[in-house]
Amino acid sequence: MMQGAWAPLGWLALVERELLLFAASFFVLGAIDEIAVDLVWLWLRLTGRARTAQVDRASHEGRPLAGRAALLIPTWREESIIAATLAHALAAWPQKDLRIYVGCYCNDPQTVQAVMEGAGCDSRVRLVINDRCGPTTKADCLNRLYAAMEADEERWGDRYRLVVLQDAEDVVDPAALPLLDAAIDLADFVQIPVLPEPQSTSRFVGSHYCEEFAESHGKSLVVRQALGAALPAAGVGCAFARDMLGCIAGASPSGMPFSVESLTEDYELGLRIEAAGGRSCFLRARGEDGRLVATRACFPARLELSVRQKARWIHGISLQSWDRLGWSGGAVETWMRLRDRRGPLTALVLFCAYLVLLLAGGLWLAGKFGLGRPWEPDGLLLVLLWANLASFAWRSVMRFAFTAREYGVGVGLMALARLPHSNVIAILAGRRALFAYVGTLLGAEVRWDKTYHHAHPSSLLVPDKTA
Structure with a gap:
C-alpha cells in the first residue's frame, strides 16, 4: 500500500512495485515449467528409464567401425x-574407416598451416x-x-555410413565413435x-x-527424449545417418543439409530430422571408470566472448527458429519449443529483477535518512515472493546435484556462487541477440559471429588408457 512520502520516492516505489510484480510473476511461471521437467525426470529415474548405460571402455576404444565415418x-x-584437436582426434579414433574433413577459408592461411601440422x-x-x-556462416x-x-x-563408388560433427576446440572421447x-x-x-x-583461470565465465x-x-534432453519430443543437435558430439542427411539435403532448395540462413543450423537440423520422420537418440553412457562418454571442451573464458556466443544461440534458437520452424507438433513439442525460445524473455525478467534490487537498496538507504518506506508488499506479492524463494531453493539444489554428479562437490558449490554472474551474461546476451535479430529483419546479412578460442584442455590431449 502506498503511503505519504517524499514525491520522488513515491514514483520510485511505484516503479519498484510494478517491476517486482512483473519479475515475480514470470519467475513463478518459469519455476512451474522447471519443476514439471524435474518431476518427469524424477519419475523416469524412479522407474529406471533415466539410467545411464555402463560400457567397458577397453572393448570400445579403437574398435573397428561397421562402415565409413566422416568427421x-x-x-x-x-x-x-x-x-592439438586434430592430433588428439587421430590418436583417440585410430579407425581406418574414419576420415576427418576440416574446413578452412582461403583468407585464413594460419589455420590452414595449423591443420597440416596437426x-x-x-x-x-x-x-x-x-x-x-x-x-561466411x-x-x-x-x-x-x-x-x-x-x-x-x-x-570411390561407396558412401559413408555416418557423419559426425565436432568443433575446432573439442576433445573427443576414445569410446565415443564406436558407440555412435x-x-x-x-x-x-x-x-x-x-x-x-572447468577453467581455473576463468572460474566465473569459462566455467559457468x-x-x-x-x-x-543430464536431465532436460533425457526428459525430452522420453516424452517423444524432437531432439535438437548440439553441433558437437552428434552423428547422423548418411542416408538421412542426404534426404534432408535433397529436400532443401540448395541441395545441402545445413541452412546457411540460420545461426544455429545444428539445432535446426535435429528438429528437421524429426519432422522428416527420422529417429533420434540421446545417448548417455559411462565407462567403468565412472567418466561420462562425452565431448569435452574449454568454452570462452572472457565475458565479451561468452556473451557473443550465447547471443548467437539465443538469436538462432529463440528468434530465428520462431520464424523458420514455427510451432508444428503436439502439446509436448510446443512445450519444448517454448522452453527453447524463452531466452529473450528470461533476459528481460532477469534485468527487471536486478533493477528491483537496485531500487530496493536505494529506497532502504533513503529510509535510513528518515524519508520513510513508501509502500509495503500486499498479500499477492508476498505469496509470489515466498513462491520465488522456495523455487530458487529447489533450483539451487537441482543445479548443485547435477553439477556435482559430473564434476564433484567443489564445482557443484561454485555453480551456486556463479548464479549472479551467469544471470548477467544471460541479460547481456539477450540484449545483443535482440539487436542482431532486428538488424537482420532490416536487411543485415547473417554472418558467423564466431567465438574465438585460445585455450585447450591440455590434460585431455592424450587418451588416458589407465583410467
Whole structure:
C-alpha cells in the first residue's frame, strides 16, 4: 500500500512495485515449467528409464567401425588450437574407416598451416579450403565439407555410413565413435553429452558452462527424449545417418543439409530430422571408470566472448527458429519449443529483477535518512515472493546435484556462487541477440559471429588408457 512520502520516492516505489510484480510473476511461471521437467525426470529415474548405460571402455576404444565415418570440423581463425584437436582426434579414433574433413577459408592461411601440422602424415585428414573469403556462416562451411565428402563418395563408388560433427576446440572421447557407430543402426541422429571443462583461470565465465550443460544434458534432453519430443543437435558430439542427411539435403532448395540462413543450423537440423520422420537418440553412457562418454571442451573464458556466443544461440534458437520452424507438433513439442525460445524473455525478467534490487537498496538507504518506506508488499506479492524463494531453493539444489554428479562437490558449490554472474551474461546476451535479430529483419546479412578460442584442455590431449 502506498503511503505519504517524499514525491520522488513515491514514483520510485511505484516503479519498484510494478517491476517486482512483473519479475515475480514470470519467475513463478518459469519455476512451474522447471519443476514439471524435474518431476518427469524424477519419475523416469524412479522407474529406471533415466539410467545411464555402463560400457567397458577397453572393448570400445579403437574398435573397428561397421562402415565409413566422416568427421566434419568447420574452422575460422582457429590456428591456436586446431592442431592439438586434430592430433588428439587421430590418436583417440585410430579407425581406418574414419576420415576427418576440416574446413578452412582461403583468407585464413594460419589455420590452414595449423591443420597440416596437426594432421602430420595421417592420410585420414582431408583439408577443404572454401574459395569464399571467411567468415561466411558455420552452415556454409559445413556445406562445403559436405560437398567435398560427396565428391569423395562419387570418386570411390561407396558412401559413408555416418557423419559426425565436432568443433575446432573439442576433445573427443576414445569410446565415443564406436558407440555412435553402433547407435546409428537404431537411429538417424544420435547425440552424446557435452561436458565443458572447468577453467581455473576463468572460474566465473569459462566455467559457468559446466552447470548449464550438466543439467541440460543430464536431465532436460533425457526428459525430452522420453516424452517423444524432437531432439535438437548440439553441433558437437552428434552423428547422423548418411542416408538421412542426404534426404534432408535433397529436400532443401540448395541441395545441402545445413541452412546457411540460420545461426544455429545444428539445432535446426535435429528438429528437421524429426519432422522428416527420422529417429533420434540421446545417448548417455559411462565407462567403468565412472567418466561420462562425452565431448569435452574449454568454452570462452572472457565475458565479451561468452556473451557473443550465447547471443548467437539465443538469436538462432529463440528468434530465428520462431520464424523458420514455427510451432508444428503436439502439446509436448510446443512445450519444448517454448522452453527453447524463452531466452529473450528470461533476459528481460532477469534485468527487471536486478533493477528491483537496485531500487530496493536505494529506497532502504533513503529510509535510513528518515524519508520513510513508501509502500509495503500486499498479500499477492508476498505469496509470489515466498513462491520465488522456495523455487530458487529447489533450483539451487537441482543445479548443485547435477553439477556435482559430473564434476564433484567443489564445482557443484561454485555453480551456486556463479548464479549472479551467469544471470548477467544471460541479460547481456539477450540484449545483443535482440539487436542482431532486428538488424537482420532490416536487411543485415547473417554472418558467423564466431567465438574465438585460445585455450585447450591440455590434460585431455592424450587418451588416458589407465583410467
